[in-house]
Amino acid sequence: MTRRNGVILQQRIVALIHDRQLASGAALPTEPMLMDLLGASRNSVREAIQALQALGIVEIRHGHGTFVGTASLDVLSPSLAFRVRSRTPSGIGGLHDLVEVRELIEVGLIGQVAGTLSEARLAALDALVARMATDLSADRAFHALLYESCGNELVLQLIGLFWNVYHEVEASLDPPEDRIADVVANHQRIVDALRGGDAAEARAAMSAHFTDVKARVARAQTP
Amino acid sequence: MTRRNGVILQQRIVALIHDRQLASGAALPTEPMLMDLLGASRNSVREAIQALQALGIVEIRHGHGTFVGTASLDVLSPSLAFRVRSRTPSGIGGLHDLVEVRELIEVGLIGQVAGTLSEARLAALDALVARMATDLSADRAFHALLYESCGNELVLQLIGLFWNVYHEVEASLDPPEDRIADVVANHQRIVDALRGGDAAEARAAMSAHFTDVKARVARAQTP
């Protein structure tokens, strides 16, 4: 095996997972076994496994073994964050695009869930709005709870991923620029529209929220 | 360095890229240099670099060196494909969610670009529709060209990524089930709506297209 491997080894391991129908959480063969199965040295096997771990395809536990992962979109956070930052020296250009994608998805989704939310869920959203002024995580929970009923796990993880990357990059911008009152008002407007069952108004409220976010990004300066 | 490393090494390399303000395409220190800078062995350095390459953060060129990458979303394709497949044994459940996300984004976007396309671009779309019956790549080019004018590179790459993953997973389903005539008709309807400047009709046409795709997924069987 003195010819170029690298990515090929990763694909062979993925193929092995599929062939053996290993579900998430199942144990992969140990490194010595993989060396034998793939006919490669331990270094090569480990490099391939490390790459697969970065993609969330496998999960390595020291002293225990290597297991099939869930490929949650969370693991893509470093890649997306790096991408957004490297768009411009300041990262602002990339942030704007990121917010637009969030807006696109959430404005579309809120139109789907409008009118389907129980009063209990609306009350929970109210509570999150109240906490939002002092607790940033309430904002994340708000957007997650909004769409939980749509039954699409992928879109939920996408929204969570984008939220994480946005706030990670946004934290390195200069002025905190407290407009929390506006943020809270925007979210309250969204809940009110949902309680009224007005899909168009809910879309408009969500759109207004992201317009404010985009304006905040446009004004931001880097330290 | 005999204490627990792993992911930490990757983060330190990313931090090094940021500290030195290395832009895409810039050369990273060589492996021996990184061994010295990070105080780690060649194996550990290489494993970290391989992981970063899997995320598109660095790019390795054999015999030349390691360079800062662009973190294009394309590299996330293996992870997303794995995720979609592992949702259900057949991968159908994951495919449905994936198509819904595509629908969400594209229906929203087409409302934005409606009325902004030049006649030259509309003619190019017509040409792609004509090729679509015999050339699958024309479909990909169609959706890419549709939104090219929106000026959001991230959303363009996202649409391309989802297209790739969908067709990669869809290829492993059973019946090719030629409905190409319907597909072509759907796309022609989209172009016609755009030429008429009717945003609502364009959204409806795009939505109808994805409704057909979802129906095709629902009927699919695994070999």
Added chain:
DNA sequence: CCTCATTTGTACGTATGTATG
């Protein structure tokens, strides 16, 4: 609590393929 086997993590040495000048 300790011991022990298993498994992953780190390190070093060496040889070879590959691109550039």
Added chain:
DNA sequence: CCATACATACGTACAAATGAG
């Protein structure tokens, strides 16, 4: 064609973590 610098691959040895007894 040669020389240099770099990545690729293999083999071996030891450290560290986990779980079973």
